[in-house]
Amino acid sequence: MNERKLRWMRLDNAAKIYPAAKRRNWSNTFRLSATFREPVDPTVLQSALNVTVKRFPSIAVRIRRGMFWYYLEELACAPEIACEGPCPLIHRSFSEIRRCAFQVLYYENRISVEFFHALTDGSGGLVFLKTLAAEYLTQKYGITVPSGDGVLDREEEPDERELEDSFLQNEGPVSKSRRESAAFRLTGTRERDGYLNVITGILDVREVLALAKRYQVSLTTFMVSVMMMAILSMQDRRVPDRRRQKPVKILVPVNLRRFFPSNTLRNFALYVTPGIDPRMGDYTFEEILRSVHHQMGVELTQKQLSARITVNVRTEKSLALKIVPLFLKNAAMKFVYNLVGEKTSCVAFSNLGSASLPSEMQPFVKRLDFILGPQAICPNNCSVISYRDQLLITFSRSIEETELEREFFTRLRRLGLSIFIESNQR
Amino acid sequence: MSYCVHCGVELADCESKCPLCGTEVQDPKAPNRGGKTLYPPSPVRTQQQVSRPSLLGLLTLIFLIPVLLCIVCDLSVNRQIEWSGYVIGAFFLLYVAIAAPLLLSVKPFRHRAVFSISADILTLLAFLYYIAQKTQGGWFWPFAVPVSLLAGGIICLLIFLAQHTPLSRLAISAIGIVCIGLICPAIELLLNHVFDLRDSLAWSLYPFVTFFLLSAVLLYIDHNKPLKEKLLQKFFI
Structure with a gap:
């Protein structure tokens, strides 16, 4: 046997x-x-x-x-x-x-x-x-x-390179601080029975790309900027005193396979948190676009990302951390996560990019969806995937209020984009 | 296809109202809209609630534990109820304070809070009567009863004002503070009368004047809207 x-x-x-x-x-x-x-x-x-x-x-x-x-x-x-x-x-x-x-x-x-x-x-x-x-x-x-x-190929044996931890392979010589300022926090009335609300906006990817191109930015930069505008106006309503407002920052996961050679099927992503500080004054949409574009440009280089990988890997390799029993490690990691984990961004915006399928599959597959669950405290998250001509923007939320989604999609609508909306509202 | 007249987005056939703004979808050309839902139908949301009687039962059992323990200890040592009477009385007072609102909320009616406070005052009087009897104190009728009734009356008055008049919280607080100021000379007069202390008022004038002035300040702030706004802006928590 x-x-x-x-x-x-x-x-x-x-x-x-x-x-x-x-x-x-x-x-x-x-x-x-x-x-x-x-x-x-x-x-x-x-x-x-x-x-x-x-x-x-x-x-x-x-x-x-x-x-x-x-x-x-x-x-x-x-x-x-x-x-x-x-x-x-x-x-x-x-x-x-x-x-x-x-x-x-x-x-x-x-x-x-x-x-x-x-x-x-x-x-x-x-x-x-x-x-x-x-x-x-x-x-x-x-x-x-x-x-x-x-x-x-389902007949093949798994390749060892698909199972590797690519973070360890790409540790660099210099590490970069993880310190970041706190961001404005979205809040709302929690769904008591844990129901996850989902609203998906379906757009024509060509229309969106053309608009992003007109502003000379990428699709992600464009969408992140619209999200920032939406959250800015929400913060204006909730915190009218400008001096008390907090930076609006979006967590954008980055697929590191684009920057480092890797075939891994395990986690190999970091994130950047472009943001703007409303205490500095009013922003036009164009200003936000330029700011996000440049912040992403500075952060998304192999050297910068390598420095951020390094700090994480060095923490993991620390002997002092390694020898601590799991139950203590869990308590400490949970404490740190609760303290800083979700405070540095308002919402995540995860763009999986353009998904393609072999031509043999395309006649059978109508659509691909991507939903990112909300975080423990931050009640909203946004995930994006495009397949063929469709761009699917899915908001998940653990609260009842739809303020963020409404602000975001109506802003896209005002920018001239056609949007088809579907949801699992009760 | 239908659009939200408010947001301008096209809506899936399964949406009876706009998921973004909640506006009802009204499409004269497709009055019977209804497509496949994105997910299996959601079961009716039932929120499990603990019934008031069962909560009351649990509370009673929890209170019975220390009460019975005290009785057993007291009986085994003294062969009669001595110190445990005070403990039982105190626990009973606490029990009524928690249980009365629960019991009265089974069927909601208008003057629930006033009835709860009345029950508390009556229990307090019973407890004080027990203590007075055990200690052969002559203070119950001339002192404890009027002070307890006065305090209960003031609390009931404040609740009534809060629930049935348009007075602001600040004004009600001011009235409450004036009442506390007024009750101080009354208490001193009763003390002097019952325990033969002195013929005139002494200490009670200080809290009376202080509370009276504090109340005047609160009423002034309440009537001066710009000042009230400014203070609210400066001192909100």
Whole structure:
């Protein structure tokens, strides 16, 4: 009988904070979905998942507790798929995450994968989703989907480079301080039953790109600037005294694979927090655009990012930290996370970029979705993905008020963009 | 396709109102809108609430534990209720203070707070009567009853003013402070009468004057709107 030992892996450098920062009713998760033209066949989906998980030993895992660190342990078999609940990213307890740290769901024409963020980032998750969708289409319709465009060959053995912690490989000689100023905090009335509200705005990506090009900035810079305008006006209403206002900063995750050679399917992302300080005076939209453009330009260089990787890696390598038992480490990391983790930005804006699929899959896949769960304290998050001509901007929120979404989308509307809105409002 | 007349965005068929601003969708050409929802239908939101009677039952059990313990200890040492009577009385006073609002909130009615305060005052009087009996004190009827009724009356008056008159919080606070100022000479007069202390007022004039002036200041601020705004701006928490 061909038996093999289950792999285990240390958490990557970015993942270490996630199990420690979890709360009774919150853990850091995100979701990727693919919508087909026909209803999903659950039996075929389960069969496709059984094949796919073998190719992703760093994603098909459970979280386990060691003496000094958490670690990932490969699952012996694929988890069972389930039908979706009334909202995405329904909270899973940590004991569930310790049994299986991701789950595959289906509803009507859509398959969704919800990941605990300690496993992978958006790029790694997207590769998993595309490969699962490719296997599903292969089994369901008998088509052949070659590897490429983010789809992996399910027959292949996992490549060791896909499992590496790329942070450790890219440690530089100089480290950079993590100190940042606090930002304005969005607040609202929490949904008592943990319901996650989602509003998705669908735009024509060509229209948005043309507008961003007219302002000579990237799509991310453009959207981040609109978000800043929206939050500025919210802060003006809530804190009329200008001297008491706080900087408006947006957390923008950065895919480090664009800057460093890496094939990893694990977390390999950092973030930048471009911001403006309203205490300095009024800003025009053009001023914000230029400011964000230049801030991103300064931060997003290989050297700057390497210095920021270095400070994180050196902390992890510190012997004083290593020898502390996990329960103490957890308490300390949670304390630090609560103290500074979410204070340096108002909201996250995660742009997964333009997702493409092999031409064989395109006739079957209508749409791709990306939803980033809200943070523990910050009640709103925004995630973006584009597929073919669609740009999907999804806001998730754990509060009742829709003020941020309304400000953001109506500003886009006033800039002349057509928007199609859908939601899971009750 | 339907658009929100307020936000100008196009809405999915499943949206009966705009998710951004809540404006109802009215499309004369598609009166029976209704498409597939993004997620399976949400179950009706039911919020589990603890019923008042069960909360009251739990509270009673929690209070019974120290009360019974005290009785057992007292009986086993003294063979009769001695010191435990005071403890039981104090616990009963606390129990009524917490349980009366709970009991009265089962069926909401207008003068709930006044009834709660009345229950508290009556329990307090009963407790004081017990202490007076045990200590052979002659102070209950001439001193404890009038002071307790006076304090209860003032609290009820303030609640009534807060609930049934348009007076501001500042004005009600001013009235409360004047009442405290007035009660001080009354207490001193009663003390002098019951315990034969002296023939004239002494200490009570100081709090009376202080509270009276403080109340005047509050009423002045309440009537001077710009000053009130400025102070609110400077000292808000």
